Amino acid sequence: MTTMPDATTPARAKGLLTQMWRQLPFFLWLIALWMLLWGQITVLSFVTGLIAALFVTRVFRLPPVELSGRVNLWYGLVFVVTFLAAVVRGALSVSWLVLDPRRQPGTAIIAVPMRTDDDLIQTHTGVTASLIPGSLVVEADRDRRILYLHVIGVRTKADVEAQRAGVQRWEERIVRAVGSRAQFERLRANPTEGRPA
Numbered sequence: 001m002t003t004m005p006d007a008t009t010p011a012r013a014k015g016l017l018t019q020m021w022r023q024l025p026f027f028l029w030l031i032a033l034w035m036l037l038w039g040q041i042t043v044l045s046f047v048t049g050l051i052a053a054l055f056v057t058r059v060f061r062l063p064p065v066e067l068s069g070r071v072n073l074w075y076g077l078v079f080v081v082t083f084l085a086a087v088v089r090g091a092l093s094v095s096w097l098v099l100d101p102r103r104q105p106g107t108a109i110i111a112v113p114m115r116t117d118d119d120l121i122q123t124h125t126g127v128t129a130s131l132i133p134g135s136l137v138v139e140a141d142r143d144r145r146i147l148y149l150h151v152i153g154v155r156t157k158a159d160v161e162a163q164r165a166g167v168q169r170w171e172e173r174i175v176r177a178v179g180s181r182a183q184f185e186r187l188r189a190n191p192t193e194g195r196p197a
Helices: 008-038 043-059 073-099 119-131 157-178 181-189
Strands: 107-113 135-141 146-152
Touching (some): 008 043, 008 119, 073 119, 107 157, 119 135, 119 146, 146 157, 157 181
Antiparallel strands (some): 107 146, 135 146
């Protein structure tokens, strides 16, 4: 007995390929995050990051991440260069605070309102802020779109506001690099817009 070929098979395969292509930047980001967390950019860390990304995406069955489909290479490069500079500056600043015997470094928990309603942008912003020495995300309020960070080296209200503005600038850089056109236009139209803390 012969069976008729399923007409939906090519369409299903095409849909699967499209979904995989759209998820590729997220998959690569998981590998890069793994390498950054281990502090090694080696073949071994890439392979173990690949295994971890496969495990996370296949075993845990997370809901699919809808990417904007927009990547601006120039702003992506600006983000990477600025991030690396911030990591070096943060490491030097924290080292100085530790070695300076004259004063104790001030610390604070600050609330940073996000300006976009996107889980992925909020996650990227939180990871970026946590990877820079001197700040660490301690809680993320998804419903109100607020990141709470523990920061060191703050003494005045102006220092707190500078830290808050710095995290919002990271959010803006991420939106410029990989955000949707609507998010990009919203930030461009209202550069100082924020939610009440």
